[in-house]
Amino acid sequence: MTTVGVVGGGIVGLAVAREILLRRPEDTVVVFEKESSLGAHQTGHNSGVVHAGIYYRPGSLKAQLCTRGRYLLEEFAAEHGIPYEACGKLVVAVDESEMGRFDALEKTATENGVPGLRRVGPEEIAEIEPYAAAGLAALHSPRTAIIDYVAAAEALGRSVTEAGGEVRLGEEVTGIHRVTGGIEVETPAGRTRVDHLVVCGGLESDRLGELTGGPKTPRIIPFRGEYMQVSVAKQDLVRGMVYPVPDPRYPFLGVHFTRRVGGGLEVGPNAFLALSRRRYRRTSLTPRDLVDTLAWPGFWRFAAEHWRTGFTELRGVLSKQAYMREAQRYVPEIGAEDVTRAGLGLRAQAVERDGSLVDDFVIHHADGITSVRNAPSPAATSSLAIAEYVVDRMS
Template identity: 45%
Template sequence: MKRFDVVVVGGGIVGLATALNLLKSKPTLRLLLLEKENAYAAHQTGHNSGVIHSGLYYKPGSLKATNCINGYHMLLDFCRENEVPFELCGKIVVATSKEQLPLLENLYNRGIENGLGGLEKLNVGQMKEIEPHVSGIAGIKVPQTGIIDYTTVSLKYAEKIQELGGELHLSEKVTSISELNCVSTVVTTKGSYDTTLVINCAGLYSDKVAELTENEKINVKIVPFRGEYFELKPEKRHLVKHLIYPVPDPNFPFLGVHFTRMIGGGVEAGPNAVLAFKREGYTKLAFNFSELSETLRWPGFQKVAAKYWKTGLGEYYRSFSKAAFTKALQELIPEIQKEDLIPGGAGVRAQACDREGGLLDDFSILENKQAINVCNAPSPAATSSLAIGKTVSEMALKRL
């Protein structure tokens, strides 16, 4: 049986960034990364909208805020060094009603507290200069926001890991983890490996892998939310010059439907946020009875559903009604018509929900004797990947 210092579970962008940071810090480390799919970045990383987030939204001092801002600069430096294409096109956040003005002001103040330079408050005329087709009563310009392909970034991380001597195994799913005399044995569908430390970056299954290392239930459950996108027809792409976001609902860890230019061309519109009936359920009909049943039985989800059922029904209505989806987009760009939209992709967000009904907004990293478990790493985890990886690798190196 092969022995490693660290086994990383999960070949998404956070797992790859963690492995890369570990090997950069300690090149002699014997490191193995396991990914159950036959490609890297197969789930959350490869299904997101490719936005480089600035750190505007996050509570100052939170893990999200610090990792996003640090990770932003680390990501751009990495891309410049390795010729990964990106574009800092900027975005505007638009208030469409008087009720949203205090929330917009709060966002502006958060951005200032988080150290963002160049933020600008916009009146209607100034917004029209940036985005001639937008509708709103006030806005914020955020010049730091950009676009990128995170699958391309992930593949470059993987290339660097191999150059540094790390082992990467695809199509190898972890089935059990046991511990004896301070050595963990990770059993997969293809073999077993001894290791001093397990690092869990399993995304949509991070709670399941955490329970393998805890040998008991943990206090959070991953609840999958699917986000569905449309794309603008080519002849309508001129309606969006940069990125256009609404003022987000502070009760939810989602940013609302927005318009995103893509690094490969085109403009995405969305996403909504509906409960997925399967953890890797990218279509409306994707269904797994066991996983859905587990979600519905979770006390925390039951409390969320009881409190926000009206909002949830609205999201489902928009999921099945193109007219309703179009109406939401028209709040930002009134010229958009139903026939301007063609079906786009979908992603599933791994949203951690605690037993008390809290939708975890911040990153959550749990440690135990065997492992470091990254149990909640939603957006902006891709932007923050190198910073999260550095944080986790520093935790790991203290134990090795």
């Protein structure tokens, strides 16, 4: 019998634990989660979108695992009664300067086999989303969906425990030690010996990766994304989702309109440097996190190249009016007076020493330890497929 430790109680870590028990029910699986609940960080602070594969470089892990993951997640949601709605998405080009990027995005989405994808003109844009801007063209993805990711994480946690696994809440991993014949996972409660370890640390993935003795790069730079809640009077102006054409220099998709499975309509998120990896207030600052960011040469190289974009994002952070002026390019009838500030999310973005943003998932395997070093969006969509990928490669 083999004992496998999984660090991280987000949706990816729980999906890995479940997959191990599905394939190897004789194994013992222990999940270590530092928080008192499951899905407390990136899993529970995103826009709830189940991506269909529009944006990701064909052949990349993101493209492959998003496509497979969407299918698996829809099945899992139906099996466990988790709220899931394929409300569809429009990616709208509103002026001629965006058309080159739009055409490239259509090619990418087509190569990725996005189900039901269609290019539509102004008349069909109005039929699908009557209050959307009269764009030049849009990509319509009818199978892009929304889900309750926390409910999905909780269902995965139940699946793990029902299959005989153990989920330990409130146990932060503070050390990982290679010992003869195995690995010891250290927490304030003591040490647990395992034969194989899978680390799905999200916002802490670089620090946990170093504890395993893995490479020091890439490093995580946290980005915060703020959301606005649309008033009840105008929340029905968007039927599904309305997105801009993204800037291909960044992995962020731009401020967009998204319905939530629990009701309501949100705008966001933007993307700006976060000063904390664990706290979710606009003024949150954790000294260690800030020091780690400023000490990483890759941050300064990234900042030097992209400071103009950062300044633009800062205006939206400081001013609700500036934030909504950008959003109104896509749904003109929802303005600053129609929204209130809602929550914010944190994105674990891996950055190389040269300042480049790591675009694809990064998963390392070495000597009985698997480390998921970079798994930003669409990691939640891809979670069940990431689990298959990881378990396929476990020795």
